[in-house]
Amino acid sequence: MAESSWLTQFPELDRADLLLIKKTLDGGFRNFSREYGDVIESLFDPLLAFLIWFEKLLLTTPWPIIVFVIGAIVFSASRSWKLLTGVVISLFLIGYFGMWEDTMRTLSMITVCTLLSIFVGIPVGIIMARSDRAQSVFTPILDVMQTMPAFVYLIPVVMLLGIGKIPGLIAVVIYAIPPVIRLTNLGIRLVDKEVLEAATAFGATSHQRLFSVQIPLAMPTIMAGINQTIMMALAMVVVASMIGVKGLGQPVLKSITNQYFTLGLFNGLAIVALAIIFDRVSQAYAKRSQKHMKGAH
Structure with missing residues (x-):
């Protein structure tokens, strides 16, 4: 019709x-x-090699070492014993219910996707913040990336690269990168102009203003963007499993097709646990860095 x-x-x-x-x-x-x-x-061969190496590292390293390293990262970022205890208990429960290997595969994929999104997204956000023309070019592209259903852009990715880790990684990055770009742009643009004028008056160059004034002051907003990127990457885990990405998404997909309620519930809760860990740690780090900035001033 x-x-x-x-x-x-x-x-x-x-x-x-x-x-x-x-x-x-x-x-x-x-x-x-x-x-x-x-x-x-x-x-994408170098990226694939790194992803395979990192996944093997997490899978072959004894679980007590993994728990210790994650715990150390959590505590150094948050300085919270409560959060550390919650993370350690969550990891023990994941291992106890037999989801350790799938969790490590998902953790490796999300970590690489997040790092790639940060390395690409923050420079693009800086370019947008420093140029209105660049912002007018990138904004509609970001709008399309955020509004287009994930299944639609899986089609050209799979047609070009087949199924496997790299197509899944590209799909996750396309879906997850817009928040870090947008909030980097927003954070830098919101920096007080009087502060920039003062930096200029002291003889700071454009490069020095960016890295010594604008980015440090925009860091809480940038961290919020990174936080949202991680959450969106985790939301894509189940969709990415449809094109061959191993991890917690595949048992969830299997439970949907075969009506295995418990399998889907446990693996879904493991994804939720990872999301909460990433969310709490990144938020705690952002708050600590903001307090540090205020203390410095």
């Missing part, structure tokens, strides 16, 4: 023309993926 009403408004485009356009686009993209898919895939 929608298509026929649309065609009545544009009679010069009949069904045959629309079908021809669709076939042309499909054929063009299929030919492009066949010709350049291997080349594009080879560009």
Whole structure:
């Protein structure tokens, strides 16, 4: 009905023309993926090697060492014994219910996705903050990335790169990167102009103003963006499992297709536990860094 009403408004485009356009686009993209898919895939080989190495490291390292390292990171970021105790108990329960390996696979994927999002997102956010023209270019792209359903952009990714870790990683990064870009841009733009004028008066260059004034003052906002990026990456775990990404998402997908309530519940709770750990630690670190900044001033 929608298509026929649309065609009545544009009679010069009949069904045959629309079908021809669709076939042309499909054929063009299929030919492009066949010709350049291997080349594009080879560009991601170093990232794939790092992801495989990091996953093997987490899987082969004895669990007490993993718990100790995560606990040390949590405590150094938050300085909270309560949070440390909660994290350690959560990890013990994950291991007790037999979800340790899947959790480590998910942890490796989310960690790499978050690091990649930070390394790409923060520079893009800085470019947007320093140029209104760049902001006008990137904003619609970010709008599309945030509003388009994840299943839609899985199609070109899978057609180009097949199924596996790298397509899953790309899909997760596309879905999760907008918050860190937007909030980096927002945080830098919200820095008080009087502070920047004072820095300029003291002879600070543009580079010094950015790294010594704007980014430190914008850090709480940037950390909020990183926090949201982590949450969105974890939300993509189940969707990414559909294109071959191993981890906690695959048992959840299996439980949906086979109606295994307990399997889905336990693995879902493990994802929730990871989300809470990342959320609490990043928020605690942001609060501590903000207090440190206020104390310095």
